[in-house]
Amino acid sequence: MGEAYSGLSGKGGDDFGYGEPFITYMNVYQNTYISEKDYELVQIAPNEKQNSVQYGDALFTLSSETPEEVGIGAVYLGNTQKLYLNSFCFGIHFYDERVLPQYLAHFISSSSFRRAIYPLAQGSTRFNLQKNDFMKMKFLLxxxxxxxxxxxxxxxxxxxxxxxxxxxxxxxxxxxxxxxxxxx
Missing domain, CATH: 1.10.287 (Helix Hairpins)
Known part of the structure; x- marks a missing residue:
């Protein structure tokens, strides 16, 4: 139904604060929908390969201090500019048109969805979502x-x-x- 992609890679503290727009971890964590107006900046070199976010992509937190906060999601509904995604998040671009992005945003915030992905949070002091197992999950729509x-x-x-x-x-x-x- 879709393809997962990772957030920013190879970035250090000096790369942030100017450059290209990217969606922050907190933006994904705190919102149901994300627009192209909610971002911070990161330096991306002209020949640098980074994944960009597209309209309708589901965005998820990948790592947290508690298992309950792993896999919190939001859906990107902007489409006017190229945006990147924070490194502690990942996205899923849906190729299947059987998923309405507005519905998806609420579905991934539901308690039933949260219960389904909770077992995929692995760790002891810091928890990470097992993205490969996450992508194998099936849901009825x-x-x-x-x-x-x-x-x-x-x-x-x-x-x-x-x-x-x-x-x-x-x-x-x-x-x-x-x-x-x-x-x-």
């Missing part, structure tokens, strides 16, 4: 139509929750302001 309905519903809930969170933060600020006026 609903029809594209059902994937679209599921993704639209979950996206609507996600937006609603984000709005509620923003409102709550604004109310907290308002409360602090009003309390500061009352008790000078």
């Amino acid at each position: 609903p029809s594209l139509e059902k994937q679209g309905h599921i993704a639209n519903t979950l996206d609507a809930l996600h937006c609603r929750l984000a709005n509620e969170k923003s409102l709550t933060e604004q109310y907290i600020l308002l409360k602090k302001y009003l309390l500061s006026l009352m008790f000078i």
Whole structure:
């Protein structure tokens, strides 16, 4: 269904902060969707071979301090510029058009998906995802139509929750302001 690729390789501290855009570990870890606006910079030489991220690619964390945090995923939905991927992540480019990227983003965040990949986290002080075993896993997918309905519903809930969170933060600020006026 797809092909796995690795993130950046052969980079040192001096290579970061300027150059070409790349998707960070935390961006993959914290988001469901990633756009071309969420990146940092890394120096890539003109003849250097590095894998680039494409629209619809599933991106996963490869390494973490706890097994629960290995294999956290997001889907890239940008397509206006060439982006690279952090070295502690890997991506999967899907050739099969039976997978809707918006659905995939929610699927790889689900508890059932997380339970399925949890045993693939190997290590004692630092845990790594066994990418070869990960690629052998099989999952049942609903029809594209059902994937679209599921993704639209979950996206609507996600937006609603984000709005509620923003409102709550604004109310907290308002409360602090009003309390500061009352008790000078």
